[in-house]
Amino acid sequence: MKIYLDGKFVDEAEAKISVFDHGLLYGDGVFEGIRLYGGNVFRLEEHLERLEYSAKAILLKLPLSRADLSAATCETCRQNGLKDAYIRLVVTRGVGDLGLAPWLCPKPSLFIIASKISLYPQEYYDNGLAIVTVPTRRINPAALPPTIKSLNYMNNILGKIEAKQFGALEAIMLNDQGYVAECTADNVFLVHKGEIITPSASQGALKGITRGTIFDIAKELGVPMREANVTRYDIWCADESFLTGSGAEVIPVVKLDGREIGTGKPGPITQQVLASFRRRVLVEGTRI
Structure with a gap:
């Protein structure tokens, strides 16, 4: 599986973030769960708009424009040869110190996973x-x-x-x-x-x-x-x-x-x- 991580596609085993990332330490970040059906990313624009609103609400600057986020999402699906999938797009606050202060995290981290999901039989x-x-x-x-x-x-x-x-x-x-x-x-x-x-x-x-x-x-x-x-x-x-x-x-x-x-x-x-x-x-x- 290929994961999009901060501008690069990496193997699943290499998709790692720092233990000092505030997304891990404090749950400081935003995400979207998106579906791919028959090669069609369902309502991608609406998902990216909601991601932008969530990020704005917590004063988190997204590292990519909506057009670039859309392209990265679609390319993640192509990289994995998927036509039907569940897509998880996550933006974390990024690496900081052990305090809460989000303004001490200079660079957010972005990763996109495209895989399968089955919540209910x-x-x-x-x-x-x-x-x-x-x-x-x-x-x-x-x-x-x-x-x-x-x-x-x-x-x-x-x-x-x-x-x-x-x-x-x-x-x-x-x-x-x-x-x-x-x-x-x-x-x-x-x-x-x-x-x-x-x-x-x-x-x-x-x-x-x-x-x-x-x-x-x-x-x-x-x-x-x-x-x-x-x-x-x-x-x-x-x-x-x-x-x-x-x-x-x-x-x-x-x-x-x-x-x-x-x-x-x-x-x-x-x-x-x-x-x-x-x-x-x-x-x-x-x-x-």
Whole structure:
């Protein structure tokens, strides 16, 4: 495997950063998870725009322009002979001392990995996931805005650990007011009386690229969609539910906290959304 690292393509074994890099020491950096489908990098421009916004929010100067980031991303896929892949683009604060001060890190580090990912076995896309609500709450947006896709994922990791302890592959995380924020790695949606509903970013949800695609799909399908305050009760009593993410794509949810959602099977609107998403990923984005 070839990894893009600070302007060069290196073998996987040689792809190394310093132990003094603040991305490692403090989670100080930003990243994007991007998908390649049939030689098409899905919504690459939207991902790079979000990366720029995340970097701006933490006063991190990106080492490449958007055009150069796009070219480096596509070339990483070509270097590895990939047509379908998961791409991880990471920008760290770079090497500094053992203090927190980011201004003492003179040069950020950039690396791009293109490989495979499979978050959930195919059976769950066909039959749906059973998920749980975990005790760990999502960080308050006033403390750490969820719109910053940073390297510090400990909050999500704690939720993922608890999900496993409860025998689930994914879990709902509530905010400090008790409203649904998102899952540990995915955005969450419910369908109720023909309408698609999802938590807003102000409740602690990441503004996911796949999440944004669902708004476009809903418009295409003529299905009403809105952001709202969502409780566990709303999902328990929903007709359908599904999750989205660059890694997860679109995956149905059929049970939350031991309660069947709707019929306990993937619903018709979820299936329409998934079919539309699978069509779109082959045409929306950047050809490598």
